[in-house]
Amino acid sequence: MIERRKTRQISVGHTTIGSNSPVSVQSMVNVDSRNTDGVLAQIKKLDEAGCDIIRIAVPDEQASGLFKSARDQGIRTPLVADIHFDYKLALASVKNGADKIRINPGNIGESWKIKEVVEACSYSGIPIRIGVNSGSLEKKLIDKYGGPTPDALAESALNEAEILENFGFCNIVLSIKSSSVISMIEAVEKTAVLSDYPLHIGVTEAGDESDGILKNSVGIGSLLSRGIGDTIRVSLTADPIKEVKAGHKILDSLGLSDRGGIDVISCPTCGRTRIDINKIVSEYKNASENLSTHGKRITVAIMGCVVNGPGEAREADFGIAGGDGYGLFFINGKPIEKISEDKIVTKLIEETNRLVGV
Numbered sequence: 001m002i003e004r005r006k007t008r009q010i011s012v013g014h015t016t017i018g019s020n021s022p023v024s025v026q027s028m029v030n031v032d033s034r035n036t037d038g039v040l041a042q043i044k045k046l047d048e049a050g051c052d053i054i055r056i057a058v059p060d061e062q063a064s065g066l067f068k069s070a071r072d073q074g075i076r077t078p079l080v081a082d083i084h085f086d087y088k089l090a091l092a093s094v095k096n097g098a099d100k101i102r103i104n105p106g107n108i109g110e111s112w113k114i115k116e117v118v119e120a121c122s123y124s125g126i127p128i129r130i131g132v133n134s135g136s137l138e139k140k141l142i143d144k145y146g147g148p149t150p151d152a153l154a155e156s157a158l159n160e161a162e163i164l165e166n167f168g169f170c171n172i173v174l175s176i177k178s179s180s181v182i183s184m185i186e187a188v189e190k191t192a193v194l195s196d197y198p199l200h201i202g203v204t205e206a207g208d209e210s211d212g213i214l215k216n217s218v219g220i221g222s223l224l225s226r227g228i229g230d231t232i233r234v235s236l237t238a239d240p241i242k243e244v245k246a247g248h249k250i251l252d253s254l255g256l257s258d259r260g261g262i263d264v265i266s267c268p269t270c271g272r273t274r275i276d277i278n279k280i281v282s283e284y285k286n287a288s289e290n291l292s293t294h295g296k297r298i299t300v301a302i303m304g305c306v307v308n309g310p311g312e313a314r315e316a317d318f319g320i321a322g323g324d325g326y327g328l329f330f331i332n333g334k335p336i337e338k339i340s341e342d343k344i345v346t347k348l349i350e351e352t353n354r355l356v357g358v
C-alpha cells in the first residue's frame with residue numbers, strides 16, 4: 001500500500017486533486033483550437049476513455065469560447081485553459097467556464113495583470129496550475145545553476161508560486177517537467193519536500209507511443225511508488241486517447257486505481273510453448289478492449305504451458321495454460337476443461353462476460 005504525500009486539496013470542476021483524492025489522469029486536446037466541432041468531439045472521446053481532466057490550448061480569444069461551447073453541449077469533464085503570457089485570455093477563459101487555468105504568473109507581465117487573473121480565479125473558485133519546463137526556464141536560473149538542473153526547476157516553480165502567494169492566492173497545482181526522466185524525478189522530489197501543493201507529474205516531450213510510454217512509466221511510476229504525485233499526464237506524440245490508457249495502466253500497476261478493468265497476465269513463451277500465445281493474447285485484448293467490467297478488476301492469465309502456467313498465474317481469476325494444440329482452461333488455479341486452440345479466445349471472452357455479469 002503506497003502512502004501518499006500529504007498536500008493541500010484543490011477542486012477542478014467536480015474532481016479534486018491532492019490529499020486523499022485518487023490520482024487523476026489528464027490529457028490535452030491536439031485538434032486545432034479553431035475547429036470547435038473537432039475539439040468537442042475529441043473531448044467526448046477522451047471522456048469516454050476515462051480522462052479525468054482535459055486541457056485545451058487557448059492561443060486566441062476565439063479559443064477561450066471553447067469552454068462555453070463544451071458546457072452548452074452538456075460536457076461536464078473538468079476543462080483546463082492552457083495559456084501562455086496573455087492575461088486577457090486567462091480572464092476570458094475563466095468567464096467562459098474553464099475549471100482551471102494553466103499559466104505562469106512570471107510570464108504575465110505587470111503586477112496589475114497578475115492581480116486581475118488572481119481575482120478572477122478567486123472569484124470563480126478555480127485553481128491555477130503553474131507549469132515549469134526545462135525547455136523554457138528563466139535565463140537567470142540557468143545562469144545561476146549552469147543549466148536547467150533539478151534545483152533550478154524546483155526554484156523556478158516555487159518562485160512562480162510565491163508570486164501568486166503574494167496576492168494571497170494558494171489555490172495552486174505545481175508541475176515541473178523535463179524531457180530528461182532523471183531531471184524530472186529529482187526536480188519533483190525537491191519540490192515535494194519544499195511545498196505542500198499538489199503536484200502534476202509527467203515526462204514532457206517524451207517521444208512517440210513506445211518511447212513516451214516507457215519514459216513516463218519510469219518517471220511517473222518512480223515518483224508515484226513513493227507517494228509523490230497527485231495528477232499525471234503521459235505526454236505522447238500520438239493520439240491523446242493513448243495517453244489516457246497509458247496513464248490508467250501506470251496507476252493500475254501500482255494499485256492506485258479504483259476504476260476496475262481487465263489485467264492480462266501472459267507468459268513470455270519459451271521452447272515448451274505449443275500454441276500461438278501471441279495471437280491469443282492479441283485477439284483477446286482486442287475483443288475485450290471495450291468491455292465494461294462495471295468497476296470490477298479481473299485478472300486473466302494466458303500461459304504457454306501446463307507445467308508452469310497455472311502455478312505462475314495463481315493470482316488470476318481464470319485463464320488457460322497451453323498444451324499441444326489446446327489450452328487447459330482453469331479457474332482460480334484449478335483445471336476445468338481442455339479447449340481447442342481455435343476456441344480459446346471465445347472461451348476467455350465468455351468467462352469474462354460471466355464474471356462481469358453480462
Ligand code: SF4
Nearest residue numbers: 267269270304305308
Ligand atoms: S508458462 Fe510455460 S511456456 Fe510460458 S514461459 Fe513459463 S515455462 Fe515457458
